[in-house]
Amino acid sequence: MFLLFLTVAPSFFILLYLVKSDRFPEPTEKIIKTFLWGVVIIIPAAIANDLLISNWSLLKISDSVSHSFLSAGPIEEGLKFLILTSIISKYKDYDHPVDGIVYCVCLSQGFASLENIYYIYLLYGSSFEIAVLRAITAVPAHAMFGAIMGIFYSHHLLAKKKEDKKMFFALSIIVPILLHSFYNYFMYTTPILAIVLLGTGIYYSFTVFKKWNEKKIRI
Numbered sequence: 001m002f003l004l005f006l007t008v009a010p011s012f013f014i015l016l017y018l019v020k021s022d023r024f025p026e027p028t029e030k031i032i033k034t035f036l037w038g039v040v041i042i043i044p045a046a047i048a049n050d051l052l053i054s055n056w057s058l059l060k061i062s063d064s065v066s067h068s069f070l071s072a073g074p075i076e077e078g079l080k081f082l083i084l085t086s087i088i089s090k091y092k093d094y095d096h097p098v099d100g101i102v103y104c105v106c107l108s109q110g111f112a113s114l115e116n117i118y119y120i121y122l123l124y125g126s127s128f129e130i131a132v133l134r135a136i137t138a139v140p141a142h143a144m145f146g147a148i149m150g151i152f153y154s155h156h157l158l159a160k161k162k163e164d165k166k167m168f169f170a171l172s173i174i175v176p177i178l179l180h181s182f183y184n185y186f187m188y189t190t191p192i193l194a195i196v197l198l199g200t201g202i203y204y205s206f207t208v209f210k211k212w213n214e215k216k217i218r219i
Contacts, residue, residue, distance in 0.1 A: 006131040007116050010139040011109040018105055023213050024096045026103070034088060034103050038110020041079040045111070046118075048075045064188035073181030077145060080107055081173045084153060095219050097158060098212040100150030101205065108146030112139045141183055141198050147205035149176040154212075157219045 019031060049071045056066035088094060088103045116134055124130045152172035159165045179201060186194035 003120070003126060003128060003131055006128070006135060007120050008113050010135040011113040011116070014140065014143050015106060015109050018102050018209075021209075021213065022098060022102055024098060026093055026099060030091055030093055030103070031106055034083075034106040035110035037083045037087065038080070038107040038112075039114045040110075041083060042111050042114045042118075045076050045079050064185055068184035068188065069181045072184055073177045076111065077149070077173065077176040077180050080104070080111065080146065080149060080176070083107055084149065084172075089153070089157075096212070097154035097217055097219060098209060099219075100154035100157075101147045101209050101212070102150070104146035104150030104153070105143050106146075108142040109139070112142035115142075137187070137194070137198065140202060141180075144198060144201040144205055145176045145180050145183075147209070148179065148201060149173070151205065151208050154219065158217070 015031070015035070019025065052071040052075070053066055056070055061070065084104060084107065088107065091099075091103070093099065094103065116131075116139065119134060119138075120127055120131045149172050152168050152175060156165055156168035156172055159168055179197065183194050183197055186197060
């Protein structure tokens, strides 16, 4: 029971902090819906990752490169971006820039929670050590990728000039893919760099969240 708690609790603690800190709270049903979309997309993500990794293995591409830049990063962040642009962006409640952070982190934590169950229970056979490691690395990393996606997408919605809108729209998918890819690569090759990247991304995301959360800005 404690292992299950350790598996799912980190995602819920992150969500609880965001929801309780948001000065412009989102409807509970939207939070739940967004979280569940994150759970749903892990299925196509797993299928696509397995197919791609098998192909890259046949081409003798190293695991550190194929698992990072050629599968997980673009596939997982691409699916999150698809949900953001096709569903979340159409919420009438997405009317403040901080909402982009809240919803995208919710989406990411839905994904991270089911991914955690897979890694901890299925891939590593109920491993306490993996649960602890992922609680302080992979789960907050997914939150950070989501937050930064939401930040750039909110900038896209706030922008007045057409060129700026296009730029921020592109950045809202490119930056999370690069962050995710490099994070995974560093976890394979130089873990300390992955921790530095994670800490820097969390600090940036928290700073923007705090700044926007103090202002009555409407999209």
